Amino acid sequence: MVTVRTILALAAARQWHIHQMNVYNTFLQGDLLGEIYMDLPRGFESQGEKMRKYALELIVEVGLTASILAATPIDTNVKLITKQYDEHIWKNEKSEADPTVDQTAYQRLTGKLLYLTVTRPDISFRVQTLSQFLQQSKKSHMEAALRIVKYVKSSPGQGILLSSHHSNIVIAYCDADCATCPTNRRSVTDFLIKIGNSLVS
Numbered sequence: 001m002v003t004v005r006t007i008l009a010l011a012a013a014r015q016w017h018i019h020q021m022n023v024y025n026t027f028l029q030g031d032l033l034g035e036i037y038m039d040l041p042r043g044f045e046s047q048g049e050k051m052r053k054y055a056l057e058l059i060v061e062v063g064l065t066a067s068i069l070a071a072t073p074i075d076t077n078v079k080l081i082t083k084q085y086d087e088h089i090w091k092n093e094k095s096e097a098d099p100t101v102d103q104t105a106y107q108r109l110t111g112k113l114l115y116l117t118v119t120r121p122d123i124s125f126r127v128q129t130l131s132q133f134l135q136q137s138k139k140s141h142m143e144a145a146l147r148i149v150k151y152v153k154s155s156p157g158q159g160i161l162l163s164s165h166h167s168n169i170v171i172a173y174c175d176a177d178c179a180t181c182p183t184n185r186r187s188v189t190d191f192l193i194k195i196g197n198s199l200v201s
Helices: 002-013 047-061 083-089 103-116 121-133 139-154
Strands: 170-177 188-195
Touching (some): 103 121, 121 139
Antiparallel strands (some): 170 188
Protein backbone atom coordinates (compact mmCIF):
# COMPACT_ATOMS: atom_id res chain seq x y z
CA MET A 1 0.00 0.00 0.00
CA VAL A 2 2.92 2.38 0.57
CA THR A 3 3.81 2.25 -3.12
CA VAL A 4 0.23 3.00 -4.12
CA ARG A 5 0.01 5.92 -1.67
CA THR A 6 3.34 7.27 -2.94
CA ILE A 7 2.17 7.20 -6.57
CA LEU A 8 -1.14 8.81 -5.59
CA ALA A 9 0.67 11.55 -3.63
CA LEU A 10 2.88 12.33 -6.63
CA ALA A 11 -0.12 12.31 -8.98
CA ALA A 12 -2.04 14.70 -6.72
CA ALA A 13 0.94 17.07 -6.44
CA ARG A 14 1.55 17.13 -10.19
CA GLN A 15 -2.14 17.14 -11.21
CA TRP A 16 -1.79 13.89 -13.13
CA HIS A 17 -4.96 12.12 -14.18
CA ILE A 18 -5.27 8.61 -12.78
CA HIS A 19 -7.43 5.88 -14.24
CA GLN A 20 -8.07 2.49 -12.75
CA MET A 21 -9.11 -0.54 -14.73
CA ASN A 22 -9.46 -4.20 -14.05
CA VAL A 23 -7.78 -6.38 -16.63
CA TYR A 24 -9.05 -9.90 -17.04
CA ASN A 25 -6.92 -12.82 -18.17
CA THR A 26 -8.57 -12.86 -21.59
CA PHE A 27 -6.72 -9.72 -22.60
CA LEU A 28 -3.44 -10.94 -21.16
CA GLN A 29 -3.39 -14.17 -23.16
CA GLY A 30 -3.95 -12.90 -26.70
CA ASP A 31 -3.16 -10.16 -29.18
CA LEU A 32 -5.57 -7.24 -29.44
CA LEU A 33 -6.22 -6.25 -33.01
CA GLY A 34 -8.92 -3.64 -32.50
CA GLU A 35 -9.73 -0.82 -30.16
CA ILE A 36 -11.27 -1.68 -26.81
CA TYR A 37 -13.87 0.59 -25.22
CA MET A 38 -14.86 0.16 -21.60
CA ASP A 39 -17.61 1.68 -19.51
CA LEU A 40 -17.83 2.01 -15.75
CA PRO A 41 -19.87 -0.84 -14.31
CA ARG A 42 -23.38 -0.15 -13.03
CA GLY A 43 -23.37 0.83 -9.41
CA PHE A 44 -19.79 2.10 -9.61
CA GLU A 45 -18.83 4.21 -6.62
CA SER A 46 -15.65 5.96 -5.58
CA GLN A 47 -13.20 4.24 -3.24
CA GLY A 48 -13.93 6.80 -0.52
CA GLU A 49 -17.68 6.16 -0.64
CA LYS A 50 -17.06 2.42 -0.68
CA MET A 51 -14.89 2.60 2.45
CA ARG A 52 -17.41 4.89 4.20
CA LYS A 53 -20.19 2.40 3.43
CA TYR A 54 -17.97 -0.45 4.66
CA ALA A 55 -17.26 1.40 7.93
CA LEU A 56 -20.96 2.10 8.52
CA GLU A 57 -21.86 -1.55 7.83
CA LEU A 58 -19.17 -2.65 10.31
CA ILE A 59 -20.60 -0.33 12.99
CA VAL A 60 -24.07 -1.82 12.48
CA GLU A 61 -22.73 -5.40 12.36
CA VAL A 62 -21.02 -5.16 15.76
CA GLY A 63 -24.04 -3.41 17.27
CA LEU A 64 -22.46 -0.07 18.11
CA THR A 65 -24.90 2.26 16.33
CA ALA A 66 -26.11 3.75 19.62
CA SER A 67 -22.74 3.72 21.39
CA ILE A 68 -20.73 6.68 22.61
CA LEU A 69 -17.93 7.78 20.27
CA ALA A 70 -14.27 7.32 21.15
CA ALA A 71 -11.99 10.32 20.68
CA THR A 72 -8.92 8.15 20.09
CA PRO A 73 -8.45 4.62 18.72
CA ILE A 74 -6.28 3.63 21.66
CA ASP A 75 -6.55 3.80 25.43
CA THR A 76 -3.03 4.58 26.59
CA ASN A 77 -3.73 3.18 30.06
CA VAL A 78 -4.49 -0.33 28.77
CA LYS A 79 -1.59 -2.70 28.10
CA LEU A 80 -2.66 -5.71 26.08
CA ILE A 81 -1.01 -8.96 27.08
CA THR A 82 -1.29 -12.59 26.01
CA LYS A 83 -3.14 -15.39 27.76
CA GLN A 84 0.19 -17.18 28.36
CA TYR A 85 1.53 -14.12 30.16
CA ASP A 86 -1.56 -14.11 32.40
CA GLU A 87 -1.09 -17.80 33.16
CA HIS A 88 2.56 -17.25 34.04
CA ILE A 89 1.81 -14.34 36.37
CA TRP A 90 -1.21 -16.00 38.00
CA LYS A 91 0.14 -19.59 37.97
CA ASN A 92 -0.80 -20.29 41.59
CA GLU A 93 -4.15 -18.52 41.45
CA LYS A 94 -7.15 -18.84 39.19
CA SER A 95 -7.84 -15.42 37.68
CA GLU A 96 -10.93 -14.82 35.56
CA ALA A 97 -10.52 -11.04 35.47
CA ASP A 98 -9.85 -11.16 31.72
CA PRO A 99 -11.55 -14.29 30.27
CA THR A 100 -11.16 -15.49 26.71
CA VAL A 101 -13.77 -14.54 24.12
CA ASP A 102 -15.10 -16.15 20.94
CA GLN A 103 -11.99 -16.50 18.80
CA THR A 104 -13.89 -16.53 15.49
CA ALA A 105 -15.73 -13.28 16.23
CA TYR A 106 -12.50 -11.58 17.30
CA GLN A 107 -10.65 -12.77 14.19
CA ARG A 108 -13.49 -11.60 11.94
CA LEU A 109 -13.58 -8.15 13.55
CA THR A 110 -9.79 -7.78 13.40
CA GLY A 111 -9.78 -8.80 9.74
CA LYS A 112 -12.41 -6.20 8.91
CA LEU A 113 -10.43 -3.55 10.77
CA LEU A 114 -7.30 -4.56 8.82
CA TYR A 115 -9.20 -3.88 5.59
CA LEU A 116 -10.11 -0.41 6.88
CA THR A 117 -6.43 0.44 7.40
CA VAL A 118 -6.05 0.71 3.61
CA THR A 119 -7.54 4.20 3.78
CA ARG A 120 -7.25 4.81 7.53
CA PRO A 121 -3.57 4.87 8.56
CA ASP A 122 -4.66 6.48 11.85
CA ILE A 123 -5.81 3.07 13.12
CA SER A 124 -3.02 0.96 11.58
CA PHE A 125 -0.79 0.69 14.64
CA ARG A 126 -3.56 -0.38 17.00
CA VAL A 127 -5.07 -2.88 14.54
CA GLN A 128 -1.64 -4.42 13.94
CA THR A 129 -1.24 -4.72 17.71
CA LEU A 130 -4.62 -6.46 18.01
CA SER A 131 -3.72 -8.90 15.23
CA GLN A 132 -1.00 -10.34 17.50
CA PHE A 133 -3.71 -11.85 19.72
CA LEU A 134 -5.72 -13.80 17.14
CA GLN A 135 -5.08 -17.24 18.66
CA GLN A 136 -6.14 -16.71 22.28
CA SER A 137 -8.11 -13.49 22.35
CA LYS A 138 -9.32 -12.12 25.67
CA LYS A 139 -12.04 -9.74 26.74
CA SER A 140 -9.56 -6.84 26.89
CA HIS A 141 -8.56 -7.49 23.27
CA MET A 142 -12.18 -7.46 22.10
CA GLU A 143 -12.85 -4.26 24.05
CA ALA A 144 -9.83 -2.63 22.38
CA ALA A 145 -11.12 -3.70 18.95
CA LEU A 146 -14.58 -2.31 19.72
CA ARG A 147 -12.98 0.95 20.84
CA ILE A 148 -11.43 1.27 17.37
CA VAL A 149 -14.89 0.76 15.83
CA LYS A 150 -16.24 3.53 18.11
CA TYR A 151 -13.39 5.76 16.94
CA VAL A 152 -14.16 4.99 13.28
CA LYS A 153 -17.81 5.80 14.01
CA SER A 154 -16.83 9.40 14.81
CA SER A 155 -15.68 9.89 11.20
CA PRO A 156 -16.62 6.92 8.99
CA GLY A 157 -15.78 8.70 5.74
CA GLN A 158 -12.31 9.80 6.80
CA GLY A 159 -9.55 8.84 4.44
CA ILE A 160 -6.20 10.03 3.23
CA LEU A 161 -5.98 13.62 2.00
CA LEU A 162 -3.32 14.04 -0.66
CA SER A 163 -2.08 17.58 -1.21
CA SER A 164 -2.00 19.12 -4.68
CA HIS A 165 0.91 21.33 -3.61
CA HIS A 166 3.92 20.37 -5.70
CA SER A 167 6.85 19.29 -3.51
CA ASN A 168 9.50 16.59 -3.85
CA ILE A 169 10.60 16.87 -0.24
CA VAL A 170 10.42 13.61 1.70
CA ILE A 171 9.83 14.10 5.43
CA ALA A 172 10.15 11.26 7.93
CA TYR A 173 9.36 11.21 11.64
CA CYS A 174 10.26 8.43 14.05
CA ASP A 175 9.43 7.66 17.67
CA ALA A 176 10.71 4.83 19.84
CA ASP A 177 9.36 3.67 23.16
CA CYS A 178 11.98 1.61 24.96
CA ALA A 179 10.87 -1.73 26.49
CA THR A 180 7.17 -0.87 26.27
CA CYS A 181 5.85 -4.33 25.41
CA PRO A 182 4.75 -5.94 28.69
CA THR A 183 5.22 -9.53 27.49
CA ASN A 184 8.72 -9.46 26.00
CA ARG A 185 10.05 -5.98 26.97
CA ARG A 186 10.80 -5.13 23.35
CA SER A 187 10.83 -1.56 22.17
CA VAL A 188 8.11 -0.21 19.92
CA THR A 189 9.05 2.09 17.05
CA ASP A 190 6.58 4.19 15.09
CA PHE A 191 7.27 6.14 11.93
CA LEU A 192 5.55 8.51 9.54
CA ILE A 193 6.65 9.36 6.00
CA LYS A 194 5.32 12.25 3.94
CA ILE A 195 6.01 13.47 0.43
CA GLY A 196 5.40 17.19 0.64
CA ASN A 197 2.18 17.45 2.66
CA SER A 198 0.87 13.99 1.69
CA LEU A 199 1.09 11.07 4.10
CA VAL A 200 2.31 7.92 2.35
CA SER A 201 3.32 5.62 5.22
